[in-house]
Amino acid sequence: MIKLMNSEALRDQIYAIALHTFEIVCFMYPLGEQEADENGLDEPDERVRSLVRFTGAREGAMIVTPSRQLRQSIASNMLGIEQADEEQEMGALKEISNILCGNAAPLLARNGTICSLKPPEIPNTEKDPASEIDDNVTETIRIPFDEGWVEITVVFTK
């Protein structure tokens, strides 16, 4: 049986995937830790988050929560426009979550079994998705951008 990498290694891998994805898809680069500390960045807007569930090797989900301004910039940068509307913001957030989760899913494979993704969704509930999974592992990373923080959480069965 292939063991899951340790927590720190898993977070490092997800961090690297996220940096690559934001760079390629949104042309966005993270701030350094010092810049982030000095700038008092906007926190993730927990009212709007994207959720991608997966099944297979492990049951679980990835939750992506950007700040309000970052959510706007993800969409406008992807589309190459000045100001994205709300529908475009939601579409862009779902797409970037799908890409992040699709690239992270192989990290959770075991015994030759993969994880398959469900379509991304924007849940209209504040219920914590982690609470739906018994005996779960939760890993969270946060990345600072000029427009605020993005928080990426992956929760899955042990």
Next chain:
Amino acid sequence: MKRNVLIVEDCAVMQTVISRTLEMSRLNIGTIHTANDGKEGIERLSNGGIDLVILDINMPVMDGLEMLEEIRSREETRHIPVLIVSAESNNERVEFVASLGSGYLKKPFTPELLSREIERICSAGIGKVRLGTN
């Protein structure tokens, strides 16, 4: 000769991103059509005039792999080059797509990579596509 392209993708934002990438590329692109799922895509293909299909996998109604099988099973569409674009990637799936003479590009991709893959599958011809190195 300009290539008319059909983008089959349920995310309107990605439809726009791919369309814009094609328009800005050096590829000789004609008209770009879009469909929101595999069923819509097959209906659009039935009208003819499409030279290349860019296809997402995870879509409602009919997913990308089902649509690809449908394309290859129909006499009038089996010759059309198809490029699958997906965030999910595993060897089994990539080999299945290649066995149906199609290319597979993992998201996220750069504009250069998209152009290169399109050139590769269009010049290789159906049934001769080999897996890319990316």
